[in-house]
Amino acid sequence: METNFSINYENKVVKVxxxxxxxxKRAPALADEIKKLIGKDIEKIVFFAKDLEYIxxxxxxxxxxxxQKIGIDIKLYMVGATEGVLDVIKMSGxxxxxxxxxxxxx
Amino acid sequence: METNFSINYENKVVKVxxxxxxxxKRAPALADEIKKLIGKDIEKIVFFAKDLEYIxxxxxxxxxxxxQKIGIDIKLYMVGATEGVLDVIKMSGxxxxxxxxxxxxx
Amino acid sequence: xxxxxxxxNMENFDRLMDFIQVEAENAGFDKKLVNKIRLACEEIxxxxxxxxxxxxxxDIEIKCNSNKDGSGFFIKIIDWGAPFNPLAKxxxxxxxxxxxxxxxxxGIFLVRKVIDKFDYTRxxxxxILTLFKYLS
Amino acid sequence: xxxxxxxxNMENFDRLMDFIQVEAENAGFDKKLVNKIRLACEEIxxxxxxxxxxxxxxDIEIKCNSNKDGSGFFIKIIDWGAPFNPLAKxxxxxxxxxxxxxxxxxGIFLVRKVIDKFDYTRxxxxxILTLFKYLS
Ligand SMILES: Nc1ncnc2c1ncn2[C@@H]1O[C@H](COP(=O)(O)OP(=O)(O)O)[C@@H](O)[C@H]1O
Ligand SMILES: Nc1ncnc2c1ncn2[C@@H]1O[C@H](COP(=O)(O)OP(=O)(O)O)[C@@H](O)[C@H]1O
Numbered sequence: 001m002e003t004n005f006s007i008n009y010e011n012k013v014v015k016v017x018x019x020x021x022x023x024x025k026r027a028p029a030l031a032d033e034i035k036k037l038i039g040k041d042i043e044k045i046v047f048f049a050k051d052l053e054y055i056x057x058x059x060x061x062x063x064x065x066x067x068q069k070i071g072i073d074i075k076l077y078m079v080g081a082t083e084g085v086l087d088v089i090k091m092s093g094x095x096x097x098x099x100x101x102x103x104x105x106x
Numbered sequence: 107m108e109t110n111f112s113i114n115y116e117n118k119v120v121k122v123x124x125x126x127x128x129x130x131k132r133a134p135a136l137a138d139e140i141k142k143l144i145g146k147d148i149e150k151i152v153f154f155a156k157d158l159e160y161i162x163x164x165x166x167x168x169x170x171x172x173x174q175k176i177g178i179d180i181k182l183y184m185v186g187a188t189e190g191v192l193d194v195i196k197m198s199g200x201x202x203x204x205x206x207x208x209x210x211x212x
Numbered sequence: 213x214x215x216x217x218x219x220x221n222m223e224n225f226d227r228l229m230d231f232i233q234v235e236a237e238n239a240g241f242d243k244k245l246v247n248k249i250r251l252a253c254e255e256i257x258x259x260x261x262x263x264x265x266x267x268x269x270x271d272i273e274i275k276c277n278s279n280k281d282g283s284g285f286f287i288k289i290i291d292w293g294a295p296f297n298p299l300a301k302x303x304x305x306x307x308x309x310x311x312x313x314x315x316x317x318x319g320i321f322l323v324r325k326v327i328d329k330f331d332y333t334r335x336x337x338x339x340i341l342t343l344f345k346y347l348s
Numbered sequence: 349x350x351x352x353x354x355x356x357n358m359e360n361f362d363r364l365m366d367f368i369q370v371e372a373e374n375a376g377f378d379k380k381l382v383n384k385i386r387l388a389c390e391e392i393x394x395x396x397x398x399x400x401x402x403x404x405x406x407d408i409e410i411k412c413n414s415n416k417d418g419s420g421f422f423i424k425i426i427d428w429g430a431p432f433n434p435l436a437k438x439x440x441x442x443x444x445x446x447x448x449x450x451x452x453x454x455g456i457f458l459v460r461k462v463i464d465k466f467d468y469t470r471x472x473x474x475x476i477l478t479l480f481k482y483l484s
Pocket of ligand 1: 259260264301317319321
């Protein structure tokens with residue numbers, strides 16, 4: 001189960017589409033991509049998680065990290081996450097630092 | 107590594123295209139298909155093995171079996187087998203019961 | 213019963229995780245519970261890979277086993293590193309604001325959340341962590 | 349070193365074979381030699397699955413290990429079935445015409461052909477087969 005993620009940065013919005021497993025093996029590549037955005041003018045990071053099947057603390061850490069490193073004032077969104085992924089996000093209290101929605105409107 | 111094989115029967119010739127691994131897990135499905143040809147009027151069975159990467163005794167057994175069950179007078183051909191597969195065929199003496207060729211002409 | 217031992221390193225991470233996933237599926241867990249089991253095991257496995265052998269190479273062993281009446285599933289994760297009892301770790305403050313929160317520290321916390329029973333023993337020079345999950 | 353134990357059945361065949369393949373690749377064998385190692389192990393594994401436990405379920409263990417000077421690779425295949433020494437089997441007649449040839453009997457013959465050293469011991473109630481292959 002690979003994570004295939006794609007990142008798009010446009011109009012101060014970063015869109016990250018996740019799929020498969022975001023685990024300790026696969027999270028570092030995402031962290032590397034997010035690091036490349038440090039210093040850019042960003043208002044929102046939107047994670048599209050409809051096809052994300054599994055997340056571990058390594059994956060959560062990338063999300064926390066993106067807020068800490070890109071800017072503490074940016075807004076994080078988690079869109080369409082499945083029940084299992086949402087459970088893990090809530091368990092760890094990360095739902096406090098992001099907006100969880102079913103769909104996303106531009 | 108799955109074996110994807112395809113079988114075609116036309117003009118008294120059976121063409122079997124093999125790929126991947128023909129091992130103990132995957133050989134029985136091929137044997138089942140060959141069993142369906144018992145009783146048909148067949149002169150040749152041609153195994154196309156260019157993409158076959160691995161064969162074990164279970165795979166060899168299907169080849170011997172096809173000669174024994176379809177008819178001892180039919181001709182077997184093994185076309186385009188890679189070095190590793192050919193080694194196993196020769197080691198086991200199966201090269202005595204079939205014609206080994208690089209290419210096949212109708 | 214199934215058992216695997218191999219060097220505790222990132223190259224073997226997927227093999228270890230696949231082993232557990234198949235065992236959990238074979239034991240009859242649905243997809244959601246399989247993923248909880250994967251989560252707990254990943255957190256422990258990653259800790260063994262990262263921390264158990266600071267200046268040498270070492271092995272990790274994973275044993276999977278259904279319990280006698282088939283109502284649940286044991287996973288034992290064993291290493292031969294320095295004594296470490298994850299149950300003795302204080303829980304992280306999951307309510308801290310993001311800017312104050314330490315990156316990390318969540319692993320063992322999540323294990324406790326998704327697993328039904330959790331046991332640690334030191335036997336000889338090995339750390340044995342036993343995780344137990346009910347089938348439903 | 350890596351080690352795996354699981355029930356000896358066809359459901360586990362691919363997992364056992366994948367385990368060996370990755371270990372052989374990690375040990376540095378090229379593709380052709382990896383396939384020879386796969387072949388030898390498949391023949392033994394299939395025999396354990398088919399014959400070692402005629403009227404019960406039982407386990408199979410596989411241990412992979414490079415030798416000390418790194419010039420070769422050991423695979424131990426262990427079962428707890430009735431005593432069976434494959435080295436004591438007579439070789440099949442590979443020159444028999446196809447119509448006379450028995451279907452089967454090739455397995456152990458092929459193991460001998462592709463493996464450099466081959467050893468059998470009975471220890472307690474286990475059969476231990478050790479295969480050794482030089483890296484080149
Ligand atoms: N097997 C281990 N051996 C030694 N120390 C460990 C081990 N596992 C965890 N630790 C220590 O416990 C801390 C907390 O682990 P954990 O809750 O998984 O969070 P994280 O690894 O994300 O920091 C680690 O940072 C590490 O210092
Ligand atoms: N582990 C085992 N326990 C008992 N009998 C065995 C075992 N392995 C092989 N045999 C016997 O040895 C015979 C020869 O085995 P093998 O050379 O692998 O050929 P095949 O399995 O194709 O017949 C088998 O048919 C079986 O009767």
